[in-house]
Amino acid sequence: MRQSGPVPEQLSKRSLVTVSHAIERAASATAEDGPLVVFALFQRLPYFDRERRRYERIAARAAATVVGLVGADPVLPPPGAYAVSLDENDDLAREWSVVALTPRFGGVLVARDRVEVASDASTVESGRLFDAWWSFRRDEALHEVLRLREVLADRLPADARAAVDETVRRVRDLPAAAGEARVDAAARLLAGRADRAYRTVPTPGRRPDAADESVRILDEAGMAHWTGADAVTASGVLPVALIGVSLGESAGAADRVVRRGAAREAQAVLGVLTGVLGPADRAVRLADREYLLILPARSEEEAVAAAQRLHESVAGQTRSYPFVSFAVHTVVAVTARRPLPVAEVRQALRWAVREDVPVATLAAAPPMV
Template identity: 60%
Template sequence: MLLSGPAPERLTKANLVAVSHAIERAALAPAEDGPTVVAALFQRMPYFERESALYQRIAATAAVTVIGMVGPTPPALPQGAYGVLLDEAEPLAREWSVLVLTPRFGAVLVAHDRMEVEPRAATLEAGRLFDGGWSFRRDDALHEMVRLRGQLGDRLPRAALLVLDDVLGRCRELPATPGEARGEAAVRLLVRRAERARIALDSTRRPDEVSAQPAALLDDAAMRRWTGLDGTTASGILPVALVAVRVAEPAGAPERFGRRSAAREAQAVLGVLTAALRPSDRAVRLAEHEYLLVLPSLSEDQAIGVADRVREGVAGLARSYPFVAFDVHAAVSVTARRPLPVADVRHALSWAVKQGVPLATVASEPAPMPAGVGRAGVSTPAPEPARTP
């Protein structure tokens, strides 16, 4: 479950938020069980900013509060809190952890970002998946605090280490409180019920908000909701492939075949586009004859493969119903930026159309990826998209 325990669980962000809040409230609860130490890894600044007021309260009561995240500069922290900057490439940059430890009490959550999305999630952000576990047992929290002490110790001031080591030493001398398993069992029941309620709520949402199958084309408002622009999201976390496609019908096709035929042709094109999608993917209509496929967790090579399948599928419509030869161009970008750089990939698509290039790619910078997932990158604007044969 935790890094020092059995195999990890698959956890959704909704799971992690619920358990994190429970652990944080435990840190604030008044108790006479000795000094409290707290550690939290937030991955990126926007996630900490959302909880900064709460951590100001925690730091005011805890003996030591350690806050870690990736960033070029340390965040503004309340008195009593110590910031640790994480390097993008180190494993802790992918970790979502919350730990509270006293000589008599402990609670801990440790989860590693899979950089994948749950298909039924209402948004990209809410659908992020993690491997890890959580516990409301003191010795589990002790073991994980010792681990973080070893990994972060050289980045903490001596004053913080003295307090942290004092609490760790007291925990080793005192036995854990009897009955911890009973309290944890009650918390797990509440978390399971909350997760079932969330799934039931998701099942009532409109198809453009959440679906177990690739949905029809999203509009701008639905796309904004799904990409999480109305909530809290951060760059550098979840890689997303963008495939922009322009499908131009032959000149004079509406006049020759009539608008009813044009509508059938549009449905055939839509069928090709949505056939390329996984359950976690979405398609957006950007303009007439112009579409965007949003594909979480794909590498550039995989995204190019999707673009090639779409181009081949649309080309196949000349040999089968509706027997129309469309002109197809595509552009591919893989990015961890938020908001998604849609303008960049559309610019690349326009360039490909003007240059007569079937497929263009937008230059990107390498970004760390978990084991088993292809290479992705952070998209950066380029003076001219790369030509892809």
């Protein structure tokens, strides 16, 4: 991301979707304002497929439409568009950028993936964080077209480069509109209100399971929603640490009848599980005394440390409350795959229980792109 121009700010994907769609809607509108050029970097194919119909309309009106994403070689772009393949390690592979430019209009969004998730995320996908800036000023869009034209030059066919160059020439022949600042200010107001309205939508499948209302435990339906299994998400962009947890009866544990009650036992268990979670993490109840902790953007080292803290916390509960006595087994995996490999983690957890391995780890699964 270039360093000149607007200073990037930390924004969630949820906050940027409205702006992205506004630029795309403007690009697909019918207008007599000269040749149109559009550049769009999507990171991964599922994000482009979600917008493919929109880009078919844009490409039908534009002089050049360039779509960049990782592994674009087998992608069939809309008629009139050009697909550019980005390598996994390409700096542009971390960008989610959209720019539309005509001699009379410009809109631009440039967002660089932080590979983090906001603490107040309602879903993992919507909470992904970016260093981003956006504008509806034509000259800002011109600068971004020139940047992308330069970095992608050797990957664009000659007719695409010629169309971009002709549009740039026409833009430079005309001064920017005097009222652009007013349009930009209005767009920022609308985007801000859309983001605040989104925050009021409740997350399905979440419910308080402890006296503390801030503690949330997901069921499997809630996990599917929160991790994006029932929406559009993509492998390869965000690592997620998974900790499978089995809480079995300890050998020699006191008979359940003489304990202080199942309710207090359940409350203690939930306190242990949620005690190792950060603000952006979630716990999922998979079965009786079987849980999955989901920690977005965590390394294997961090996840193993969390598993060890869980073991220590359970041991502390046993010392404090004799009626709580569990044999704890955990399995740690870090993956960028979507959907998450929950079945594999559960299978490994059964192995850990059978072999009595307190903390087992799995090699990070390679991203599927």
